Amino acid sequence: MAGDPREGRIVVVGASLAGLRAAETLREQGFVGSLTVVGDEPHPPYDRPPLSKQVLLGHAAADGTGLPMRRDPDAEWRLGVPATGLDPLRKRVLLADGEWLPYDRLLIATGTRARPWPNPEEAVLDGVFTLRTCDDAGRLAERLAAGPRRVLVIGGGFTGSEIASACRERGLEVTVTERGPAPLVGALGGTLSKLAAGVQRAHGVDLRCGVTVTALRGDGMGRFVGADLSDGARVEADVCVVALGAVRNVEWLADAGLAAGPRGVACDAGCRAFDMYGIVTDDVFVAGDVSRFPHPLFEYQLLSLEHWGNAVAQAEVAAHNMVSPGPLRRPHLSLPSFWSSQFGLNIKSVGVPTFSDQIVLAQGTLEARRLAVVYGYRGRVTAAVTVNMAKSLEYYQHLIETAAPFPPGPGAADRPLAAELTLPSDVPDSKKLSHGPTVALTGHLPDRRLTVVRHA
Amino acid sequence: MTADTLLERITDYACRPDPYPLYAELREAGRVVRQADGSHLVGTYHEINALLHDPRVSVDPRHGLVRDPGLSEQEQLPFLILDDPAHHRLRTLAMRPFGPPHSPGRVDAMRGQIAELTGELVEGLRDRAEFDLVDDFAYPLPVTVICRLLGVPREDEPLFRRWSDLVVASADVQPGEEAAERARTGRQARVEMGRYLVDLAEQRRGRPGEDMLSAFVNEPDPALRLTREELAETAVLLLIAGHETTVNLITNGVLTLLRHPDQLERLRRDPGLLPGAVEELLRYEPPVHLRRRVPLVDLDIAGSVVPKGEPLILVIASGNRDPGRFRDPDRFDPARVDNQHLGFGGGIHLCYGAPLARIEARAALGALIPRLGAVTLVEDPPPYRRNAMLRGPRHLPIRVGSL
Amino acid sequence: MQVVVDLTRCQGYAQCVFLAPEVFHLHGEEALLYDPAVPDDQFERVREAAAACPVQAILLGEEVGSGGR
Ligand SMILES: Cc1cc2nc3c(=O)[nH]c(=O)nc-3n(C[C@H](O)[C@H](O)[C@H](O)COP(=O)(O)OP(=O)(O)OC[C@H]3O[C@@H](n4cnc5c(N)ncnc54)[C@H](O)[C@@H]3O)c2cc1C
Ligand code: HEM
Ligand code: SF4
Numbered sequence: 001m002a003g004d005p006r007e008g009r010i011v012v013v014g015a016s017l018a019g020l021r022a023a024e025t026l027r028e029q030g031f032v033g034s035l036t037v038v039g040d041e042p043h044p045p046y047d048r049p050p051l052s053k054q055v056l057l058g059h060a061a062a063d064g065t066g067l068p069m070r071r072d073p074d075a076e077w078r079l080g081v082p083a084t085g086l087d088p089l090r091k092r093v094l095l096a097d098g099e100w101l102p103y104d105r106l107l108i109a110t111g112t113r114a115r116p117w118p119n120p121e122e123a124v125l126d127g128v129f130t131l132r133t134c135d136d137a138g139r140l141a142e143r144l145a146a147g148p149r150r151v152l153v154i155g156g157g158f159t160g161s162e163i164a165s166a167c168r169e170r171g172l173e174v175t176v177t178e179r180g181p182a183p184l185v186g187a188l189g190g191t192l193s194k195l196a197a198g199v200q201r202a203h204g205v206d207l208r209c210g211v212t213v214t215a216l217r218g219d220g221m222g223r224f225v226g227a228d229l230s231d232g233a234r235v236e237a238d239v240c241v242v243a244l245g246a247v248r249n250v251e252w253l254a255d256a257g258l259a260a261g262p263r264g265v266a267c268d269a270g271c272r273a274f275d276m277y278g279i280v281t282d283d284v285f286v287a288g289d290v291s292r293f294p295h296p297l298f299e300y301q302l303l304s305l306e307h308w309g310n311a312v313a314q315a316e317v318a319a320h321n322m323v324s325p326g327p328l329r330r331p332h333l334s335l336p337s338f339w340s341s342q343f344g345l346n347i348k349s350v351g352v353p354t355f356s357d358q359i360v361l362a363q364g365t366l367e368a369r370r371l372a373v374v375y376g377y378r379g380r381v382t383a384a385v386t387v388n389m390a391k392s393l394e395y396y397q398h399l400i401e402t403a404a405p406f407p408p409g410p411g412a413a414d415r416p417l418a419a420e421l422t423l424p425s426d427v428p429d430s431k432k433l434s435h436g437p438t439v440a441l442t443g444h445l446p447d448r449r450l451t452v453v454r455h456a
Numbered sequence: 457m458t459a460d461t462l463l464e465r466i467t468d469y470a471c472r473p474d475p476y477p478l479y480a481e482l483r484e485a486g487r488v489v490r491q492a493d494g495s496h497l498v499g500t501y502h503e504i505n506a507l508l509h510d511p512r513v514s515v516d517p518r519h520g521l522v523r524d525p526g527l528s529e530q531e532q533l534p535f536l537i538l539d540d541p542a543h544h545r546l547r548t549l550a551m552r553p554f555g556p557p558h559s560p561g562r563v564d565a566m567r568g569q570i571a572e573l574t575g576e577l578v579e580g581l582r583d584r585a586e587f588d589l590v591d592d593f594a595y596p597l598p599v600t601v602i603c604r605l606l607g608v609p610r611e612d613e614p615l616f617r618r619w620s621d622l623v624v625a626s627a628d629v630q631p632g633e634e635a636a637e638r639a640r641t642g643r644q645a646r647v648e649m650g651r652y653l654v655d656l657a658e659q660r661r662g663r664p665g666e667d668m669l670s671a672f673v674n675e676p677d678p679a680l681r682l683t684r685e686e687l688a689e690t691a692v693l694l695l696i697a698g699h700e701t702t703v704n705l706i707t708n709g710v711l712t713l714l715r716h717p718d719q720l721e722r723l724r725r726d727p728g729l730l731p732g733a734v735e736e737l738l739r740y741e742p743p744v745h746l747r748r749r750v751p752l753v754d755l756d757i758a759g760s761v762v763p764k765g766e767p768l769i770l771v772i773a774s775g776n777r778d779p780g781r782f783r784d785p786d787r788f789d790p791a792r793v794d795n796q797h798l799g800f801g802g803g804i805h806l807c808y809g810a811p812l813a814r815i816e817a818r819a820a821l822g823a824l825i826p827r828l829g830a831v832t833l834v835e836d837p838p839p840y841r842r843n844a845m846l847r848g849p850r851h852l853p854i855r856v857g858s859l
Numbered sequence: 860m861q862v863v864v865d866l867t868r869c870q871g872y873a874q875c876v877f878l879a880p881e882v883f884h885l886h887g888e889e890a891l892l893y894d895p896a897v898p899d900d901q902f903e904r905v906r907e908a909a910a911a912c913p914v915q916a917i918l919l920g921e922e923v924g925s926g927g928r
Contacts, residue, residue: 044922045922050895053892054895060893060894061896065861066923067923068861068922308865337867344886346887346889363540372511388888389889390871395509398506409512411751411752412512413539555877557876560876560877563877731907731911794915800913811877818907
């Protein structure tokens with residue numbers, strides 16, 4: 001790959017948030033070569049977070065969440081056609097229509113899709129939905145507007161909880177089932193999950209924790225009418241939303257020899273993909289929800305995030321590195337951060353709350369639903385979550401970045417008495433939850449197959 | 457001169473027209489610069505911003521080691537100088553008739569009125585060979601607006617202006633012996649002004665108008681009602697903050713544009729730049745220069761320790777000119793991108809009235825800009841007000857028709 | 860025109876809600892919701908909101924393929 005990195009051919013696969021921001025950044029950084037963005041959805045890049053919020057509330061149209069461009073990236077948009085293969089040796093991407101797209105550098109930004117209901121026959125019942133795309137959201141919003149008698153939400157993660165919130169705000173009856181002890185427990189641990197459970201119940205959600213859905217029932221004519229639960233109960237509902245987390249879109253890379261698996265495509269701090277032997281490539285880059293990347297603040301474990309902010313930040317770093325010579329490349333080090341709005345609460349997190357053994361309520365109170373919780377692991381601050389207290393988050397972010405000791409020092413004017421007390425963080429094993437976590441530490445191995453190769 | 461006299465030099469009236477070289481000296485001298493009088497100055501952007509967001513940093517003067525002996529623990533203070541949770545409660549209650557989530561459209565709905573008022577004031581300047589931008593335009597606009605909003609008779613302006621002057625003088629950062637005396641008269645004025653405003657509010661009890669005093673006094677839910685003392689302090693705060701600051705933004709705006717004819721011409725040709733220009737003015741010539749804080753614990757700021765209770769002074773106007781944050785900080789550029797200035801502060805005390813101030817400033821500058829081509833400054837620099845914290849010209853005499 | 864708010868940066872200052880209340884809403888005390896598709900008559904207001912956001916979290920622009928090139 002001799003020559004000026006600002007010239008040549010770049011292909012981006014995945015035409016959503018990470019793909020668009022990367023394309024813009026490539027141009028911003030002076031890339032003058034040819035740029036192609038491939039996306040399997042027919043729509044130009046659009047924003048997903050509103051889909052479980054404004055769109056379900058009827059405040060925004062499902063097909064109206066298009067992402068604004070920072071600048072026109074002057075790219076060729078190949079929309080509505082998936083990439084189905086990658087030949088890293090000959091440096092080309094295979095499209096579903098049979099065409100091979102050659103590249104000098106490639107960016108993988110294929111994100112995730114909704115984890116489907118495991119039983120395919122039940123999954124196709126009319127009234128059963130998942131929520132990932134704007135088409136999903138459009139259909140679901142329409143169904144909610146029609147006024148179903150009850151909505152069943154399977155999974156009490158962020159997406160499931162937001163959907164339940166929208167339903168209640170529309171005056172719809174809603175049941176949420178969660179296999180774990182409380183909603184959001186996989187992301188926020190014990191204390192805040194209890195707060196979340198209380199908030200849901202106070203808003204009239206029929207919340208069932210510690211149960212799983214064993215079967216979805218149809219009326220014999222293909223219409224969803226209810227579900228059986230593991231505790232023997234039966235929920236009658238007209239609509240079911242399966243919110244069991246996400247699956248990485250890596251199938252198209254199956255034969256590419258990259259470190260791509262169910263937890264994503266592993267890459268280094270500079271967003272360069274690893275191959276299956278843990279050797280870093282120099283022409284294949286990764287960004288967004290599909291990636292797994294090492295983070296120094298979390299013992300260099302590979303993080304996999306489903307966070308909007310990460311997709312943007314990582315896309316920018318990847319794009320910068322794609323057009324910069326080695327010594328000018330930058331690491332992707334930004335702290336994971338996330339927000340969710342539900343039941344009138346603004347929940348924000350920074351760091352990795354699940355990377356913790358203890359927590360402390362550092363500001364505010366649970367009763368007022370306005371608080372800051374700080375998470376620690378082995379005596380240092382690793383995360384913070386605020387509820388309706390976003391203006392404090394910056395302060396805790398600084399504590400995480402500087403690996404400040406946990407519990408954090410006293411001094412906050414609105415520090416509650418409870419701040420004297422550290423509590424166990426109570427993060428359950430994610431296998432025991434319905435909802436997949438939106439942030440996961442996935443160990444140090446770039447690829448599971450690596451062990452297989454070694455032992456063979 | 458040594459860095460430990462910076463505060464004295466900054467507050468010295470002689471430097472009012474151009475404090476910026478002193479701010480540069482402050483930033484050069486360090487992240488935290490201890491003064492001979494025991495206070496600590498902070499003038500770099502990132503440190504100021506971090507302190508504004510730090511929950512261990514108080515605005516309540518009663519946490520200071522050195523404090524005004526007249527100030528009692530029980531006394532009700534305005535939320536400007538209260539910490540959370542008391543601050544949050546009062547600000548939220550005060551927000552109910554003014555902004556979101558309860559009254560999201562309130563300020564937006566005033567655009568028409570503000571435009572009309574601006575039009576009348578501009579009309580009044582027509583055919584004048586010379587005028588004072590402050591007295592004839594920049595002061596009457598925000599006063600009239602805040603009076604209407606709160607429900608205070610505009611004719612009472614001479615009355616509350618006197619109180620307001622005393623309160624503002626007492627809040628200034630001015631070392632010196634008269635400080636105690638200024639504090640005493642300031643407190644006295646606050647009490648009288650509060651009484652006046654509560655009386656006005658009481659007249660509306662049961663007979664509500666559209667104004668905010670009416671809304672406060674007629675709140676049906678006892679949990680959401682301000683006490684008499686809270687009402688007095690809040691109303692005083694809003695009336696003062698509402699008219700002592702915007703005047704400077706408008707005046708500084710005109711002054712800055714007249715000093716930068718190329719940018720004035722640019723704005724005349726492209727009015728779409730106006731919102732950005734107002735933000736740039738808030739960075740480049742902010743009405744509020746200094747804010748006071750008190751650490752609740754020993755604070756480590758970029759390696760220096762500021763002990764608990766010692767006075768911290770955030771020089772926000774210096775943070776706005778910090779080359780460590782802004783490219784070419786001493787350049788006035790209405791099209792500046794990434795302009796996260798500190799003109800309205802930051803964190804939980806971020807200016808309550810910022811949207812109103814912005815709408816007023818845009819309306820004012822939007823109406824004046826087309827007429828500024830043919831005017832000149834009578835004096836440059838103009839005479840300034842004494843206050844170092846709320847800095848702005850006392851008058852801005854302008855002559856129409858160049859030469 | 861489309862708008863997107865970087866809610867990772869947003870600190871809930873609500874300046875945008877004051878200035879363009881038809882587009883931005885507070886949900887509860889602090890959570891910001893908005894309609895990403897900006898009607899023509901709200902464009903000026905959203906532009907003001909974007910300029911006013913204290914953390915510069917608001918991006919206004921054309922979407923891909925809107926012919927706004
Ligand atoms: C309902 C919902 C609510 C959310 N709310 C929040 C929130 O409140 N806060 C937050 O931080 N995050 C939230 N997120 C997560 C956030 O939207 C994602 O982190 C973000 O979209 C990631 O962007 P991405 O570009 O990496 O991946 P994606 O947005 O998943 O985009 C990947 C794109 O690639 C396409 N693609 C996949 N395979 C192929 C292929 N083989 N060929 C071509 N194209 C392909 C996909 O169809 C998709 O268009 C939410 C997500 C959803 C679905
Ligand atoms: C250009 C005009 C204005 C400027 C530059 C300005 C600046 C500021 C600044 C810097 C603060 C933060 C103080 C601190 O952190 O210590 C503040 C707070 C405040 N401002 Fe303004 N202001 C302006 C106009 C207004 C108006 C018009 C009003 C009333 C309608 C107002 C009401 C307030 C109030 C009530 C506070 C206290 C907020 C709190 O403590 O939570 N301001 N202002
Ligand atoms: S003005 Fe900015 S920070 Fe405030 S609510 Fe709007 S987007 Fe968020």
